[in-house]
Amino acid sequence: MRQKVVRLTLVGGVVLLALLLLLAVFGGGPDSQGQKGAVPVKRVMPSAGTVTRLTVPPQYTTDRGWEIIGSSPEVAVSHATGRLAYLERLDGNRYRLRTVDTATGGLGWQGQAWRPPDPVHYPRLATVTAGGRQYFVTWSYGKVGDGMTPASTFVSLDVYDVTDGARQRVEVPWSGAPSVSTSGPEIVISDGKANSTLVDPVTGMVSELSADELRYPKGCPACKQLTEVYGQTEAGLLVGGAREFWVRGGWFSRNVAPKGVDRGSGVVTSVGGDRVLARWALAKKAKRAATHELWTVHDATTGKALVSVECHRPAIKPGRYPQAVLSPSGDHLIAGNLAFDLEAGRGHCFEAADGSAHLTLATVTDDGIAYGAENARDAAEALSGVGLPVAVDLANWTVGQLSRNARLPGLEATGVGVFRWTDRQERTRLLGYPRTD
Known part of the structure; x- marks a missing residue:
């Protein structure tokens, strides 16, 4: 059943854009309007001089750039436009989405302020692509109530057109902590199991999908065990079971398994853009079947196996697999x-001879440089300064040590690395440093 969600709000248009430009030029904004607690924004154009200088990898220069003071912990980026979105917190536990041009540091459009459901916290932020357009999505989960009746819980989403900030508000009743995927083309809200709700970012239409509508592949009893909706691809909803995975109404992992594996062992570990990363058990007769597994990048639309690499089996399976991260062009993962160098068709597993792994990668750029840290448990730790920072050249898989206090770029867009740090006043700062070349 599809239904149009109420509270559909459109903002944007020529008049609003003109007002935003005037506000940006003359310094208008939350602070100039007398709103207490508004986030200060410091903009420095590349030709205007220096910004706060952090210790960063030598691929970037700190002689010029831009800086935002008081950003949200999460940001989202549109590589198609070079626009980055972040949230600023206002008084009264309200939030506003703002944008910046990563190439110049120029401030772009900003959304209207809103208050998320209780408990109040920074909403999550992501990018989704649908119908040939990109959208920034903010979402939060909580409850509302008037004190007289039991409070209802829901997922609140605000969807903004990347180009002009036109906005839609969608509220989906939900019980329990949600899992939200923006792999596209629809936003998928899941209970972490087999039930899901799809939100079309173009129209705001909502579709509910129950477990019995997942079109389980024939002859796959493991598909109905530990069933989980992972997200969506251009071909349909991506679903997996205890073993094996499939696209609803599309391809089945058993039919696209890479060579040399047990065809019934595939498990989705992560989805990044139009790529799916899966773990496979080697065929029983394989020489290293008892000690190694095969990791494969699949095309999300067709299921085709693109690149594979073997890694030691971990002594203890992780409770959560690392998230796949694509370079802006999609050539590296x-x-x-x-x-993985997807363009060259090569992969590498960074581990010691005994199978121990001490390196965690967090960011990868179009020039084939990945940044991460040794002795960091995950990408979040590496980006926050835990461990020994490194730069990895994916052309030859060499690992280069960086300064011990070097900050790593959280992302790169338009040749500008975006770095995050927290100052002494506990404010999150974003800094954009261009590449040295």
């Missing part, structure tokens, strides 16, 4: 201690 990293996840934990795995790295």
Whole structure:
């Protein structure tokens, strides 16, 4: 059943854009309007001089750039436009989405302020692509109530057109902690199991999908065990069971398994853009079947196996697999201690001879440089300064040590690395440093 969700709000248009430009030029904004607690924004154009200088990898220069003071912990980026989105916190526990041009530091459009459901916290932020357009999505989960009746819980989403900030509000009743995927083209809200709700970012239409509508592949009893909705691809909803995975109404992992594996052993570990990272058990007769597994990047639309690499089996399976991260062009992919050059068709597992892995990768750029840290448990730790920072050249898989206090770029867009740090006043700062070349 599809239904149009109420509270559909459109903002944007020529008049609003003109007002935003005037506000940006003359310094207008939350602070100039007398709103207490508004986030200060410091903008420095590349030609205007220096910004706060952090210790960063030598691929970037700190002689010029831009800086935002008081950003949200999460940001989202549109590589198609070079626009980055972040949230600023206002008084009264309200939030506003703002944008910046990563190439110049120029401030772009900003959304209207809103208050998320209780408990109040920074909403999550992501990018989704649908219908040939990109959208920034903010979402939060909580409850509302008037004190007279039991409070209802729901997922609140605000969807913004990347180009002009036109906004839609969608509220989906939900019980229990949600899992939200924006792999596209629809936003998928899941209970972490087999039930899900799909939100079309273009129209705001909502579709509910129950477990009995997942079109389980024939002859796959493991598909109905520990069933989980992972997200969506251009071909349909991506679903997996205890073993094996499939696209609803599309391809089945058993039919696209890479060579040399047990065809019934595939498990989805992560989805990044139009790529799926899966773990496979080697065929029983394989020489290293008892000690190694095969990790494969699949095309999300067709299921085709693109690149594979073997890694030691972990002594203890992780409770959560590392998230796959694509370079802006999609030519490189990293996840934990795995790295893939998709254009060259090569992969590498960074591990010692005994199978121990001490390297975690967090960011990868179009020039084939990945950044991460040794002795960091995950990408979040590496980006926050835990461990020994490194730069990895994916052309030859060499690991180069960086300064011990070097900050790593959280992302790169338009040749500008975006770095995050927290100052002494506990404010999150974003800094954009261009590449040295």
